[in-house]
Amino acid sequence: MTTTDRSAQAARIALRTAAAPLAAMLLASTPLLITMDRYGAISFTPGRALATIGQWLAGLADGSSFMYTIGKTEWSVLKTMPQFALTSYLYLALPGAIGMGAGLCLGLWTGRGKGGRIEAVGHTLYAMPDFVLALLLQLAVVFVLDAWGIKLGSISYNPWDGPVLGLAVVVMAFYPLLRTWKEAARAARDASASDYIAYARSKGLPERLVRMRHVGAAIVPKMEADLPLSMAVMVASMFIVEYVFALPGVARLLFTAGFPGWNPGWMEGYQYRVVVLCLITTMGVYAAAWGTLRLILAGVRRVLTGER
Amino acid sequence: MNAKLAAGGAILIALTVVALFPSLVAPFPRDYSDTLRYIDTPAGREWRYAPEAPSEHYPWGTDKYGYDMLTRLAWGLRWTLASVAFTAFLRTVLGGGIGVMRALLRFGERHDRGFTPLAGIPSFVMVFFVIFPVTINSPLNSAGLFLYQCLAMTVFNLGGPIAAMSAKAALVLRSSFVEAAVSAGAGKRWILARHLMPYLAEEFWELFAEQTVDVLKMVGRLGIFFLFIGGTTRSYDPPILTSTKGEVAGLIGLYRARLMSSRWLLAYPLTVYMTVLIGFRLFASGLRERERRNRRSIGA
Known part of the structure; x- marks a missing residue:
C-alpha cells in the first residue's frame, strides 16, 4: 500500500468514526418513526424522532441527556457506563484472545496434513447459532447438576465483582476459535507449499523452527485481515451472551434500560437517551477490543518471527 | 447429486410437507388447549395440569396454557420456512444483483474498506430497532407484518451478499475470455448477459443457500428478544408476551426461561x-461441493 493509499484509508476511517455518533442517534430514533395509538392505528412520525434527537442534543449541555431510570431510580450514564463498558470489553477481548490463540495453535497443528474430518467437524460446529450454543451449555449444566447433585457453577449471574463466568467465555471464545482455526489451517497449508518454506527445509532448519518462524508468521497477516469479520461475529454474540447469561454489560443495559416497559410493555417506556449512549459505547467497546486484538496479533507475530 | 445435497434436500422436502400440511403430524386442532384434564387409572381418577410433560396423550408435552407442543410447532414451521426462504431470496436477488452491477461498473478498482466503528452494531440489532414498534400486538395483518419483517431482515444484511457476489463477479471479469470479449468490442450489457450470468447462476444458488442459514440465525436471535416472525402477542391481564404464530425459532426465545423446569x-x-x-x-x-466439482471438471 502506498503512502497516498494509507492517507486515503486513514481519512476514510476518521470520517466513519466521526459519523458513528450520528449513525447511533439515527438508529436509536427509528422506533420513534412509527407511532401506534391506543386503537392500533399506525402513523409515520419523523417529527417526533427529530424532536427527540434535538432534545437529546440540547440535553448534552445541561447533563439531562446522561440520565436514565430503572424502575423509580434515576442513574447517570457517566457514573454507570464505565462499569458496563468494562464488562463488555472484557467479555469481548479476553475470549477473543483465547479463541484466536487456540485457533492459531489448532490451525498450525491440523494445517500439517490435509485437515480432513476434524476440520470438517469444526466447520460444521461454526454454523451453530450462538444462542443455541448458550442454551445447550445451560441445559448441559442443569443436567449435570441434576444427575450428580453437585454445583459446578452458576449458569447466569449479576454481580459486578463476581468471577468471570465460564459458560459466557466459552460461547464468546467458540466462534473466533473455529474461524481462526479454519483460516490458520488454510494459510498453513498454502504456506507449506511455498518455495521459501521448501528452501528453509532444504537448508536443514528444524521442523519446529520452520513452523514457528515461517508458517506461523505467514498465518498472522491472514488473521489480521480476517479480524473485522471475526469481530463482527463476536459482537453479535456479545449481545446474545450478555442477555442470556445476564451479564452486566452495555448490550444488556441497552435492552433492559432502553426498553424497560416491554415485558410487558410498549413504547411508553422507551429511553432514547440511554439507547443512543449504549450504541455509541458499544461502538467504542468494539473499537477498543479490535485494537487490543490487533496489538496481540502484532505481538504474536513478533514472538514467532523474532522481529523487533 | 452428492450425499450432502441429497440429505439436505430430503430434510427440506420433509419439512416443507409438514409446513404445508401440519395436520399430518399435529395430533390436535390448531388452537386446541387444555389446561386441566383427568384420566381414569386403576388407582382412580388422576388430574393432570398444564404444563404436562410428554406422554402418550401429548407426545411432546404442553405449555402452561395447555397448548400441545407438537401441534404448535407443526403449525409454526410454515412461518419459519417461509421467512427464511423469502428473506434469503430477497437478499440473493437484491444483494447479488447489486454486487454483480458493482463489479461490472467499477471494473478493476480496489476496495479496501478497513476499520469502521459502525461494524460494532450487529445487523440483527438494527433489525430489532426497525421491527420493534410494529411487531408487538401489531395492527398490521399477518401478511403485511411478515413482509415488513422480511424486508427489514433483507435491507440491513445486503452488505454480505453484495460483497460476496461482487468479488465472484470481479473474478470472472478478470478472466481472459472476458478480456478477449472486451477487446473485441463487447459492451457491458453483452458481457453481463453472455459471460457473467452463465457463470454466476450457480453462485446465486450457493448465495441463496448460505443466506438461508444466516436468516435462520437472525430469526432465532430476534426471538431471544421476544420479537417473533408473524408477531408478538401481548396480553395485559395476566401480562404475557407470546408468539402469535408459534414460529419455531421464536418458541425457543419464548421458552428459554423454562430451563430449570418443563x-x-x-x-x-x-x-x-x-x-x-x-x-x-x-x-x-x-x-458448494457440486460447484467445486463442476469447476474442476471444466478446469476453471
Whole structure:
C-alpha cells in the first residue's frame, strides 16, 4: 500500500468514526418513526424522532441527556457506563484472545496434513447459532447438576465483582476459535507449499523452527485481515451472551434500560437517551477490543518471527 | 447429486410437507388447549395440569396454557420456512444483483474498506430497532407484518451478499475470455448477459443457500428478544408476551426461561430448529461441493 493509499484509508476511517455518533442517534430514533395509538392505528412520525434527537442534543449541555431510570431510580450514564463498558470489553477481548490463540495453535497443528474430518467437524460446529450454543451449555449444566447433585457453577449471574463466568467465555471464545482455526489451517497449508518454506527445509532448519518462524508468521497477516469479520461475529454474540447469561454489560443495559416497559410493555417506556449512549459505547467497546486484538496479533507475530 | 445435497434436500422436502400440511403430524386442532384434564387409572381418577410433560396423550408435552407442543410447532414451521426462504431470496436477488452491477461498473478498482466503528452494531440489532414498534400486538395483518419483517431482515444484511457476489463477479471479469470479449468490442450489457450470468447462476444458488442459514440465525436471535416472525402477542391481564404464530425459532426465545423446569418446552423447539438448520446447512454445503466439482471438471 502506498503512502497516498494509507492517507486515503486513514481519512476514510476518521470520517466513519466521526459519523458513528450520528449513525447511533439515527438508529436509536427509528422506533420513534412509527407511532401506534391506543386503537392500533399506525402513523409515520419523523417529527417526533427529530424532536427527540434535538432534545437529546440540547440535553448534552445541561447533563439531562446522561440520565436514565430503572424502575423509580434515576442513574447517570457517566457514573454507570464505565462499569458496563468494562464488562463488555472484557467479555469481548479476553475470549477473543483465547479463541484466536487456540485457533492459531489448532490451525498450525491440523494445517500439517490435509485437515480432513476434524476440520470438517469444526466447520460444521461454526454454523451453530450462538444462542443455541448458550442454551445447550445451560441445559448441559442443569443436567449435570441434576444427575450428580453437585454445583459446578452458576449458569447466569449479576454481580459486578463476581468471577468471570465460564459458560459466557466459552460461547464468546467458540466462534473466533473455529474461524481462526479454519483460516490458520488454510494459510498453513498454502504456506507449506511455498518455495521459501521448501528452501528453509532444504537448508536443514528444524521442523519446529520452520513452523514457528515461517508458517506461523505467514498465518498472522491472514488473521489480521480476517479480524473485522471475526469481530463482527463476536459482537453479535456479545449481545446474545450478555442477555442470556445476564451479564452486566452495555448490550444488556441497552435492552433492559432502553426498553424497560416491554415485558410487558410498549413504547411508553422507551429511553432514547440511554439507547443512543449504549450504541455509541458499544461502538467504542468494539473499537477498543479490535485494537487490543490487533496489538496481540502484532505481538504474536513478533514472538514467532523474532522481529523487533 | 452428492450425499450432502441429497440429505439436505430430503430434510427440506420433509419439512416443507409438514409446513404445508401440519395436520399430518399435529395430533390436535390448531388452537386446541387444555389446561386441566383427568384420566381414569386403576388407582382412580388422576388430574393432570398444564404444563404436562410428554406422554402418550401429548407426545411432546404442553405449555402452561395447555397448548400441545407438537401441534404448535407443526403449525409454526410454515412461518419459519417461509421467512427464511423469502428473506434469503430477497437478499440473493437484491444483494447479488447489486454486487454483480458493482463489479461490472467499477471494473478493476480496489476496495479496501478497513476499520469502521459502525461494524460494532450487529445487523440483527438494527433489525430489532426497525421491527420493534410494529411487531408487538401489531395492527398490521399477518401478511403485511411478515413482509415488513422480511424486508427489514433483507435491507440491513445486503452488505454480505453484495460483497460476496461482487468479488465472484470481479473474478470472472478478470478472466481472459472476458478480456478477449472486451477487446473485441463487447459492451457491458453483452458481457453481463453472455459471460457473467452463465457463470454466476450457480453462485446465486450457493448465495441463496448460505443466506438461508444466516436468516435462520437472525430469526432465532430476534426471538431471544421476544420479537417473533408473524408477531408478538401481548396480553395485559395476566401480562404475557407470546408468539402469535408459534414460529419455531421464536418458541425457543419464548421458552428459554423454562430451563430449570418443563425442559421439554425448550428441548422440542430446539430440536426442530436444529433440524431446519441442518437441512439448510447440508443443502448449502452440497451446493458448494457440486460447484467445486463442476469447476474442476471444466478446469476453471
